[in-house]
Amino acid sequence: MNAKSVTFAEKVLGWFDEHGRKDLPWQQDINPYRVWISEIMLQQTQVKTVIPYYHKFMSAFPDIKSLATAPQDEVLKHWSGLGYYARARNMHKAAKIIYTELAGKLPNNLQELQDLPGIGRSTAAAILSLSHNQKQPILDGNVKRVLCRVFAVQGWPGQSGVLKKLWSIAEELVPDNRNADYTQAMMDLGATLCTRSNPSCQVCPLRADCLAHIQGEQSTFPQRKPKKVLPERHTVMLLIQKNDSQDTSHIFMEKRPPVGIWGGLWCFPQFENITAAQEWLTINVGAELNDATSYTRFSHTFSHFKLHIEAHKISVLKIPCETPIKLAVAESSDRLWYNTETNFEGGLAAPVQQLLNRLKKEQSNGTNG
């Protein structure tokens, strides 16, 4: 390690000793499994959002065996609301591999960890550093931002050349000792001081060396992803309620195929356009879409496209679940009437959750129907 890295790590660790976070749930009873789950949950999600999910998840799946042997629906249910469901599906797949092929133990080397679904280099390094104190540099979003600013690294960190440069800086800075504390310190510094907007440079331990701070250019680092226009797609969702005087709180849901958008999650019947939705309704339910059935329109943005959703709400006498219908979603065989007065026992796509929340609110206000 050279003199510069000793200075950098010492400054960061000195700050951590005084200000770092030491009481996060995954910092208690540390083991590789607990750290792994926290690291996956923390991807693209803030600590304060993750904490209640983490507690709930850990009481349902306290170890590899409980996660590996749980049905996917159960895992997705505990993930419902955190978004980016591929994380949960990959984590579940990885747990099965660890349980059946690796004697229930997470590997303790970087490459073997990275061979598991959903574990990239930085996540693998964080697991090894935080749970085994191994000397491993990490490079999550927060650390990228700190390094880009301190060393005024030009270019968007998603570009491979820029990423390579950041990894080599991270490798050079990582200390020989107290690696777990250093990793946590770098994450904390990025999350609490070196925030995306208005970083707290006046109390930052790196301010004397930070080129972005010295140049007053904090807001230009890291450079933004070159803008690209997201493709747009459209979909029609049908909110089909039971038209039964005894019972108006049941709504028809079907489960998506295991792969693809919202894989394994429960949705309302979904169609490419209004014509396809109308055809399905005519054949299976004998109902018609019109202005009166139009419920709401909104958009949901995925990382790679924007989805415009048109929702229609109808009441039916016939029950599609009990009729031999052609499914709206190919290959899916799961469908049910969900009682909206109860909690849903399964994973829900975010826009479906949004629509259900609105319906439930209307029901409790007595404006539904």
Ligand code: SF4
């Ligand atoms: S001095 Fe400011 S910009 Fe530089 S690392 Fe610290 S908080 Fe970030």
